[in-house]
Amino acid sequence: MNKKISTLGRKEISAEREAYLAGRKRKKLQVRACQIALLVLFIAAWEVFARLGVIDSFIMSSPSRILRTLANFSGNGLLVHVGITCFETLVGFGLGALIGNAIAFTLWWSPFLARVAAPYLVVLNALPKIALGPVIIVWVGAGMQAIIVMALAISLIVTVLEMLGGFASTDKELIKMAKTFGATRWQTFVKIIYPSNLQVLFGSLKINIGLSLVGVIAGEFLVSRAGLGYLIIYGGQVFQMDLVMTSVLLLGVLAALLYGGVALLEKKVMKFVQR
Amino acid sequence: MREILRLEDVSLVYQAENGEVTALENFSLTALEGEQVAIVGPSGCGKSTLLSIIAGLEPPTHGKVYLEGEQVRGVSEKIGYMLQKDNLLQWRTIRSNVLLGLEIRGMLTAENIAYAEDLLQTYGLWEFADKYPSQLSGGMRQRAALIRTLATQPKLLLLDEAFSALDYQTRLAVTDDVFEILKSVGKTAIIVTHDIPEGISMADRVVVVSGRPGRVKSIHKIELDASGGQLTTPLQRRANPRFTHYFNTIWKELDLNE
Numbered sequence: 289m290n291k292k293i294s295t296l297g298r299k300e301i302s303a304e305r306e307a308y309l310a311g312r313k314r315k316k317l318q319v320r321a322c323q324i325a326l327l328v329l330f331i332a333a334w335e336v337f338a339r340l341g342v343i344d345s346f347i348m349s350s351p352s353r354i355l356r357t358l359a360n361f362s363g364n365g366l367l368v369h370v371g372i373t374c375f376e377t378l379v380g381f382g383l384g385a386l387i388g389n390a391i392a393f394t395l396w397w398s399p400f401l402a403r404v405a406a407p408y409l410v411v412l413n414a415l416p417k418i419a420l421g422p423v424i425i426v427w428v429g430a431g432m433q434a435i436i437v438m439a440l441a442i443s444l445i446v447t448v449l450e451m452l453g454g455f456a457s458t459d460k461e462l463i464k465m466a467k468t469f470g471a472t473r474w475q476t477f478v479k480i481i482y483p484s485n486l487q488v489l490f491g492s493l494k495i496n497i498g499l500s501l502v503g504v505i506a507g508e509f510l511v512s513r514a515g516l517g518y519l520i521i522y523g524g525q526v527f528q529m530d531l532v533m534t535s536v537l538l539l540g541v542l543a544a545l546l547y548g549g550v551a552l553l554e555k556k557v558m559k560f561v562q563r
Numbered sequence: 564m565r566e567i568l569r570l571e572d573v574s575l576v577y578q579a580e581n582g583e584v585t586a587l588e589n590f591s592l593t594a595l596e597g598e599q600v601a602i603v604g605p606s607g608c609g610k611s612t613l614l615s616i617i618a619g620l621e622p623p624t625h626g627k628v629y630l631e632g633e634q635v636r637g638v639s640e641k642i643g644y645m646l647q648k649d650n651l652l653q654w655r656t657i658r659s660n661v662l663l664g665l666e667i668r669g670m671l672t673a674e675n676i677a678y679a680e681d682l683l684q685t686y687g688l689w690e691f692a693d694k695y696p697s698q699l700s701g702g703m704r705q706r707a708a709l710i711r712t713l714a715t716q717p718k719l720l721l722l723d724e725a726f727s728a729l730d731y732q733t734r735l736a737v738t739d740d741v742f743e744i745l746k747s748v749g750k751t752a753i754i755v756t757h758d759i760p761e762g763i764s765m766a767d768r769v770v771v772v773s774g775r776p777g778r779v780k781s782i783h784k785i786e787l788d789a790s791g792g793q794l795t796t797p798l799q800r801r802a803n804p805r806f807t808h809y810f811n812t813i814w815k816e817l818d819l820n821e
Contacts, residue, residue, distance in 0.1 A: 461650050468618055468644035469667040469715065470637075479667065483654050561654045 349533040357534040364531065366519075370538055373504055373515040376432060377546065380439020381500035385493060387440070388447025395448070396455040396481070397473070413449055417442045418506045425510060435507030435515070442503035443496035450495075454488030455481050486561065490554040497546045505539070516542070564595040566632075567719055567751045568617065573626035575612055585776035586612045590626070592770060592779065594719070594751050599742075601754045601762030604772030604780075605817060610755040613777065614721045617753065618644050631718060640668065643717030645725040649708035651696035657707050658683070658692040664715045679714035686710060686744065702733040702740075709741060713748070720745065720752040726761065738765060739796045746794055759817070763787075763809045764797035771816050781816055785809060 301309075331351050337343045338350035345353060361367050395402040420441060425434045458481045466476050508517025516535045523531035570592045577584040586609040594600050602610055615621040617628055619638045628635040630642070643664075651660045661679050665671050683689045686706055696704055705726065712720065725741075726734045742765055745752055756762045762769050766785055773780040787800040787809075800806060 459650075461646055461648050462652070464620075465644075465646055465650040466663075466667060467620060467638065468642070468646075469664040470640065471667045475667055479663070480652070483652070486654075 346527075347529055349529045353530045354534045354537060357530045366534070366538065369515050369519050369535075370542060372432075373501075373508065373517065373539075374542060374546075376435045376504045376507070376515065377439060377497070377500045377542075380436045380503060381443060381493075381497055381546075383436070384440045384443035384447055384496055384500060388444050388492075389451055389489075391444075391448045392451035392455065393477070395452050396477070402452065409445060409449060413445045417503065421506060421510045424507075430511050431513065432511075434511055435504055438507035439500040439503035443499045446499065447492050447496060450488060450492035451485065454485035458484045483561065486557065490550070490557075493550050493554075494547065497550050498543065501539075501543055501546065564597065566593055567596050567598075567630065568592070568594040568753070569629040570617070571627045571629070573613075573616060573623045573628060575609070575616060575621070576624045587616070587623075588776040588778050590777060590779060594753060596751055597749045598768065599745065599752045599754060599766045601756060601766035601769045602772055603756060603759050603762045603769060603813065603817070604777065605774045606757055608772045608774050609777030610757075610772060611723055613772075614644065614723050614753065614755055617719075618642050618721055640715070641718040642721060643712035643715060643719070644721045645708060645712050645723065647724040648728050649696070649701075649704040651704055651707055651711075653696055656693050656695060657688060657699065660696065661692075661707060661711045661714055664711050668715060670715065675714065675716075678716070679710065682710045682713055686740070700733070701729050702737045705729060705737050706740060709744065713744070713750075718751065720750050722752060722754045722756075724756055725754075727756070727758070734761075735798060739798055741765075742797050743794065759810055759813050760801065760806075761797075763806060763813070764800045769809070769813060771813055783809065783813060 334343075334348075335351045338345040338348065338352075357364065358366065395405060417438065421434075421438060424437050424441070428434050428437055462480050462484065463476055466480050471479065504515065505517035505520075508515040509521050512518050512521055516539050519535040520532050520539075523529065523535065570590055573587055573590045574585070575587040577586055590613065592600070602613065604610055612621070616623050617635070619628075619635045619642070622636075630639055651657070652663065655663070658680070661683060662671065662676065665675050665679065680689075680692075683692055686709075688703060688707055688710065691699055691703065691707075696707070699707065705728075709725075722741075726737055729737060738761060744750075754762065754765055763785055764787075769783045769785055771780045771783070772778065787803045787805060788795045
């Protein structure tokens with residue numbers, strides 16, 4: 289096994305291998321080129337049809353109008369709204385991860401509690417948390433706190449279920465091995481169970497960053513004070529489709545960046561752990 | 564020779580939803596210092612349960628287990644337990660894996676670390692100390708697992724089908740390795756296996772266990788060592804003409820059970 293790798297490491301690449309590598313690179317480039325072409329084509333068609341009057345740019349907006357709205361960020365406060373949405377998402381996401389992991393740990397520690405909680409978790413998981421929006425606003429007040437609680441509510445139960453499932457399915461042999469050395473439950477958790485489930489943790493974080501954003505936007509729809517969700521609702525009400533489309537575009541970018549951030553964190557942590 | 568392990572009339576009864584299962588019945592056994600005892604028997608005869616009881620992971624329903632004269636209650640520090648799989652933690656280097664037992668027991672002293680590193684050196688894993696388990700072959704991983712166990716300096720080693728996850732050739736080689744290691748440090752070991760030749764090749768005595776519930780059926784003293792006091796490896800022992808004789812005797816006994 290080692291031999292193969294070392295010969296590859298040196299510069300004795302055979303003609304066949306060179307052709308294979310070139311072929312792979314070509315395929316990759318082709319896919320990327322098509323992806324970019326599709327986007328350019330879509331934007332161009334949108335712009336051209338809007339200018340020709342085939343589609344009504346008042347209703348559908350157009351790339352140039354979106355660009356103009358973006359350029360006017362100091363006037364319409366776009367950046368502030370993006371910042372607020374981003375902040376709320378991160379706080380809700382962070383709290384969801386922390387509290388969710390703490391609850392999962394508690395339920396792992398006490399199988400009795402876990403059995404008691406099981407049916408409630410199932411119902412809470414199936415319940416559309418957005419339905420709780422009005423209740424949350426009444427309870428914690430119509431402001432940023434309500435939005436954060438919504439983001440938290442939407443990601444919490446998923447985290448608990450995912451982590452608890454991961455803990456429960458940790459390799460029994462690894463646990464037995466630790467026990468033969470007289471490991472306490474806490475040691476077993478810290479040294480075996482949690483590290484075994486880092487992949488599960490990041491899987492749930494990747495899902496939750498998106499879910500938190502959903503919670504935040506839904507919260508902003510309801511609270512309607514600030515943020516991209518507010519801009520979308522507001523723009524729709526005053527028929528400023530440029531603002532709505534721009535907000536949706538920014539939301540897409542934000543979602544991608546947040547996901548990318550979690551993915552980057554995963555890479556860093558995994559590297560740190562495999563140090 | 565000093566007696567290390569004594570089991571007195573050990574029984575274990577499991578309570579399951581659909582009734583009681585007697586896994587072990589009136590099981591008595593002793594092991595002397597430096598002795599290797601193999602336990603062979605059909606699958607499901609409670610061999611692994613026996614080791615769990617000796618290790619203190621499970622209390623017996625009846626009977627007593629003594630280690631160096633002290634009754635076993637709870638997991639004992641005097642025991643090193645090797646499982647079927649190496650169970651190395653993927654996210655730790657070999658060095659860090661080998662130190663895990665010491666770490667859990669709170670025995671990470673400079674002296675003990677030096678001993679563990681010494682073992683790595685002696686058994687040819689030193690240059691792999693900073694590698695991860697996935698970068699090692701199955702045989703090397705099993706050796707690392709053995710070092711992890713030996714690092715805590717147990718008085719008694721329990722091997723639970725410790726080689727059965729390896730392919731045949733690696734298995735023979737690792738068996739030789741482990742045997743030499745055991746003999747060189749004079750460790751007492753209880754070797755559970757379903758592989759009769761493996762048991763005969765490694766042990767001073769072979770205990771045949773009957774099918775469920777597990778009882779001692781017979782005990783065979785194995786004498787395959789060459790005269791002159793030189794170490795005879797399991798592979799050399801397999802070549803001894805008497806090996807077949809032992810095999811046939813034990814094989815017939817196991818066969819009669821079913």
